[in-house]
Amino acid sequence: MKREELEAMGLAKDAIDKIMDLNGADINAAKAPVNQLQAQVETLTGQLQTATDGLKAFEGVDVNSLKEQISKLQSDMQAQKEAFAFDSMLDGAIRDAKGRNVKAIRSLLDIESLKTSKNQAEDIKAQLERCQSENGWAFGSDDAANSGLQTAATGAEHGTGGTVGTEDGVEAAFARLNPNLKID
Incomplete structure (x- = not known):
């Protein structure tokens, strides 16, 4: 509705102003849900594009x-x-x-x-x-015979040797060769 159309009908200016105000309020009230729906459509369109792009990554994949x-x-x-x-x-x-x-x-x-x-x-x-x-x-x-291992080698099987628990065989041989040298 336009102001000129109301003036052509012969209405008074005050009446036209009131009608235009009421009409404007109705139009604004109708625009709010439309704007909300438009924003929702834009959001859903963006989500759909993201999903479509994501699905493209799986093209050719053998599930x-x-x-x-x-x-x-x-x-x-x-x-x-x-x-x-x-x-x-x-x-x-x-x-x-x-x-x-x-x-x-x-x-x-x-x-x-x-x-x-x-x-x-x-x-x-x-x-x-x-x-x-x-x-x-x-x-x-614990059975040495079963294991096949000797419990202690004394060197006696090779001639003169010591026994386990006595002085070292190397030291004894050195002492025999050097009787005047004291080793501590």
């Missing part, structure tokens, strides 16, 4: 291939976890059996059969007992 890779990685991680648990159990059992060298003792065991065993703890114990009886040298045994 099934990614699922297969994830599945493979999960199974690899499970296998590593089981291998670590087995190695820890075996190394602990070797240490408990007073093994002198874990790596050497592991080489004497049938590791593959132990890995696939249903009762690993019992089978490890049995193999370690068998290995200990066959290879006593590899374990910290």
